[in-house]
Amino acid sequence: MPGTDRPHSPDRRMPGAGRTAVVSGASSGIGAATAARLAAEGFDVVLGARRLDRLTSLADSIGGRALQLDVTDPTSVDAFAGAVDRVDVLVNNAGGAFDANPVADADLDSWARTYEVNVLGTVRLTKALLPALRASGAGDVVFMSSTAGLISYEGGASYTAAKHGVHTLAETLRLELNGEPVRVLEIAPGMVRTEEFSANRLGSSDAADAVYRGVREPLVAEDVADCVAWAVTRPHHVNIDLMIVRPLAQAAQHKVARES
Template sequence: MSSPVPPSSSRAAFPGQGRVAVVTGASSGIGAATAERLAQEGFDVVLAARRLDRLTALAERIGGRAVQLDVTDATAVDAFAAGLDRVDVLVNNAGGAFDASPVAEADLDSWQRAFAVNVLGSVAMTRALLPALRASGAGDLVFVGSTAGLTSYEGGASYTAAKHGVHTLAETLRLELVYDPVRVVEIAPGMVKTEEFSLNRTRSQERTDAIYRGVREPLVAEDVADCIAWAVTRPHHVNVDLLVVRPRAQAAQHKVARDE
């Protein structure tokens, strides 16, 4: 895999130089932005997602390696891990919300999908790559959570329950790995405007547009990628346990300023 870092570049200028980062869900949104940003920081980036066409185009542009992967397939995850010689950073980003129904009208298929990709996919990737993160001597295990994993709201139970699972997974791992050379970082974004997240949830462009209507400068994927890159490039004794990041217009899950 080619490195995006010129041979003459200094380690100070490229803090990720010589380190390998795996990013799941890297074909779009936060995952794609994170892969690109980590490549800029000097990391050799392995991009993993189901949509290989989009993944390959991005990987070629940033000098990374594209691998088709469904994180909900534990056998495929184990095979993926076996094909990697080194891993220093794992960004568990693959996830999503797939409905906006109240619990009384729960679509169990959506609930199962939400838990499979957000929670079980993260568990499978962590289990498979943790030996390599330990072996690196300075591993970083990053979970892209959500403010939905800290606060519940109406119509969001399948997603909030899954992201609460991600939050407690990160907390538990931080306890279990305290004697290992592995940091556990959770980045919890609030309102982020990406091309697919809300559309996958509402299945309606009109309803998706309404979510962001009048909101002055919601976060974009690059804002979250910036937070991830910052966290994993701190000196390794510095652990960013939980970083909550919202647009200034969003004071809380239910409190959003909108221009009328």
């Protein structure tokens, strides 16, 4: 079929050449690092996030294109999708955690916010861009989930419930697209130290610092971006269903080596 045999440029040094990658939540953290890494791989990168000033600065520095995007707003998602002509790779990175309360003290507004951005926002953007991904002839949908989407832990119910939703969303979409030229890939990071995630969740930089205290070399955003870049530059018949990536110091969700 015309258009089905162009998943990669023949230039192995720039495997993303000729392909367009969309990254949501690209103004900071894993999203920003992923956008920069994909641009370095030769992709034309479209960056989406709410904070347009930060987004534009990053886009200018990597040669990408910044478009304002709020995945919780259907009108914003529709406008974003309408402004993108081609999509070969979609990295669903927008997300976050906003509390660490036990279920007995659940803040339902926080639960709703967490589900809205992590799950419904991901569904909105994927649905809006799926026609373009199909039309590319060799599309990739990347879901940025978490080890929290695979195992629960105390004080994490709102986030783990949402990320479990992302995990099953990826599994379901892969089944539904079976036989079509669109891969569905899931990256599930463990402990990643970024400038905003834990601070947004816990309310202060001091509380965020305590999460990583004594942990030798937690992952950083660039480590996860490296995993995304590797996954989407495999030959298109190779599907990375699920990649779990943790720092060496974290053997499991509850097992973290800490130095005194």
